[in-house]
Amino acid sequence: MSLVRAVRLKTARLLLAGIFLILASVSLGAEDRIHKVQNVFDPHSTPAHGILGIAWIVLAICALIFVVVGSLLVYAIWRFREKRGDQGTEPPQVYGSNQIEMAWTVIPLLIVLVLILVTARTTIEIDEPAFPADALQIQVVGHQWWWEVVYPEQGFITANEIHIPVSSEDDPRPAIIQLASADVAHSFWVPQLGGKRDLLPNHPNRMWIEPEQTGVYWGNCAEFCGTQHANMLIRVVVDTPEEFEAWVLNQQRPPREDPAVAGGRHIFETMTCINCHAVGEKGAQNGFGPDLTHLMTRGTIGAGVGETSRDDLYQWLKDPDSMKPGCYMPDMKLSERQLNKLTDYLTTLK
Amino acid sequence: MSTSDSNASQGSIQSTEALQAEAASRSRILEWIMTVDHKRLGIMYILAGLVFFVVAGIMAALIRIQLAVPHNHFLGPEVFNRMFTMHGTSMVFLFGMPTIAGLANYLIPLMVGTRDMAFPRLNAFGFWIFLFGGCLLFYSYLGAPGIYGSGSAPDVGWFAYAPLTSKVFSRGHTVDYWALSILLTGIGSLATAVNIIATVFCLRCKGMTLFRLPLFVWMVLVTAFLMVLALPPLSAAQIMLLLDRFLGAGFFDTQTGGSAVIWQHFFWIFGHPEVYILILPGFAVVSEIIPVFSRKPIFGYPVMVAASIMITFISLGVWAHHMFTIGMTSVGNVFFATSTLLIAIPTGIKIFNWLGTMWGGSLRFEPPMLFCMGFLFQFLAAGLTGVMLAIVPFDWQLSDSYFVVAHFHYVLVGGLLFTVFAAVYYWYPKVTGRMLGGRIGKWHFWLLVVGFNLTFGVQHFLGLLGMPRRIYTYEAGRGWELWNMISTIGVVFQAAAILLFVYNLVHSWYRGKQAGPDPWDAWTLEWATSSPPPSYNFRQLPEVGSRRPLWDLKHPDDPDWYHEE
């Protein structure tokens, strides 16, 4: 019995895995370090693996039910279609059968019981794990429409890109992510790393991931949060432990003070920029806008609408709405000179 | 079956005819506006529902055009967000609910053998307040500054999660329009529900015991109970939202310590029963059509009734399966997963009983039956994706992704819409006296099957590839382009099918074959009167002795009651 089930499961698994590999390969990009295609069937982190495990069981059961019931339907439709000569006569009138009703109540009931048990087990496994006390702690705060990322133990704040060291058998490094929201409901979702979890005001949440392969993982905000919900992209950067240490060290440094761009810095500090953004100690620490201290260490701006290239930064400062319509960074109506200076300054924030 | 002298409490023909004569002197339009006749109200409900369906369908088509390719600039974010909010809201509240109310209104008095609903005036009130609410929702497009202006038309999604709906995050009056119009249509639906319950309990014709009610009536009755229990929570939540927005209360205001989660609870306490409110009438239609076109009585009538009642009860206790990602305790998660999975059992029983009805029958594939067959396969698939969503950890991946969009369109389109079409093809001859074209009907069916499965089948893949719902644009290279394109192409087929249907409706009205009272050789009471039925329905109120009174009449040698019990 269990053997039969195992074989069945295996075949179903192979079949489905085949389908989804084809699915994924259709659009796999060239750079394999950037995981743009977030296939649920290709997990790279512990809870995502656990979820896939239970997903296979459910998929197999459901596929089986679909095939069995579907075939019965097809058979009935074919076999009992009206045939020539049927006209005028009525088939035998059957009103029901208690035995049959019993059978198709009890069998689904048993299947459902199995599903409930596996669900309970995996839910508890994922939601209530035991962690070493020194696991990496990260706080992610959702804002309309960007992510504030705080490393409380390391003592710095960044935005939109989350760095995590890779985990391995002999060096497990789970990262615990505390989730909160500064305004409306958001949801954190990077499919290859784990399931989603909502960021809600007044309702702190928590999730964890333990990635096993380096690379950049793309994710999205998955709860509708207003105009730019679509452009609230997440990037989780999984580094080697060494890369991670280096990155942390750099983030902890005070901002660079390049005298060549003192003009730009002056504009930044005297214009309203400083009311919403922080660079090091200076500026708004209220988190209305992303922290810019080490802006250039990030790959993107505006939670994924542009790159940290000079052109994109220039365009962003010139008219944020042209890149992210409706976003809460205002158009400052800066002159070309100011724009150039500011951009020069920002590009030094490494 | 025989007839009895009319019971005084059930209205007399004379007074109805007097009313008729009086009405005839008024203009035709006024006659429809003033009507309290359940058949006319039913027709108006269904027509209004279909109009809203086409409008919301066109919105869906625009949504699909926007998503066909990455980085599309067809619709901006604001317009897009309004679009899916209005699409979802109108499909559920302005297409689904009124169409169901229309079917129930038209058919229930005929099926239980009486002259009208229990509260005819309340019935008319319900219709007009629904229509007003519906128009109010769309008026928001104009009431605020213009289609492209800021703040016009609600843009918070059809479940309008707090605190996005609070004054701080949604300025202007769009959310107020949304809450008010839903409140009004809710009152309309409640009027219908009370009417259904009172009619079924108080106006059944002689001999129509509860266990001889057609299954259609049973399932709509159960739906009405569900409405009575599940709609008021939504109204309560809407009232709270309006109090928040107008009087500064703090029910959903997270800045004064309010909760972001309690709205979700309140909404889904309504929202989940709502989806069963939408599908049970579909089940009701299928339970009438499959037996007639299989030439067999429904298999396991008492079990079908019991399963409907089970679904009603269980569906009141599963709501938080829409909230697995908010970070409930494991106990909460597993509890709601359990109740959700339990619903699969009575629902499965229904599918199996329909199968049992077809088994050994002599199936005639006229359009009504075709749509029921489409329903069976699609609903099966939809139910099974629902089961996947109920598995908490899997839902952590699938929730709020296109997988969910696929799931609920398989139930709502593949289930509800298909059964609505089945119902229209089945009862159109009763309503108009003419058959609805069968050849066009088959084209309509096949185009819709192809289009529907193209559009929504591939959305399962999109969800599994990490595409969240409610995004107006996406980056290239994430594996979504091909599937989105296919999904959009499917809409072309769907639109063609709907156009054919509209053409068919109009064309058959003038040119359709004469139907006669009983074109399908069916068994329930509505086929015992002329097509269209006179305003008093039955010259003499019928009296029944079994679940299939017309069968008994046609087969006096082998009447049904002989086999029942």
Next chain:
Amino acid sequence: MTESSPTTRTATEWKLPPIPKVGVLCLIAMESSLFVIFVVAYLYYIGKSLNGPLPRDVLTAPILASICLLSSSGTIVLAEHAFKANEMGRFRFFWGITWLLGAVFLVLTGVEWKHLIDEGLLISTNLFGSTYYPLVGLHASHVVVGLFLLGAVFLFSATRRLDKRHLMSVEVISWYWHFVDAVWVVVFTTVYILGVY
């Protein structure tokens, strides 16, 4: 039961419940469902207000009002009995008392609200205010509707236009009134007992 013809299978007795009663039961079910949500919201937000005034500072249990409302359930029963016995004078007396008791309840609620507003509690003050006024107000609005119905019946009766044929209406209105009473018990427990201690 002979089985010669289908017609003989029909019931000889054919009694169905009266429409108004089924209607009012539906109404009561709907209203209960509505109240449940408001009560749940109240319970959920107990103790979550960020600032005062808090229930224990400003609320005093409206014992007198409650006694009025609850005893009106008794007087309406007496009125109903009188109606059934066709003693219209006695009916009017008790029906009138019922109305008065309801009115007193409403006035006392008004007094309480006045007091709370003077204490600085508005609907927008804190979560207590946000949940208190809608819940108590929703109930009060049902009392208002009830008073309209009771008053209408009283007027009909006073002008001698009410007789035995209207038994159903009288009964149905009294059911509704009992329901309003029962809701008060729940509201009272929620607001003045659970919400304060």
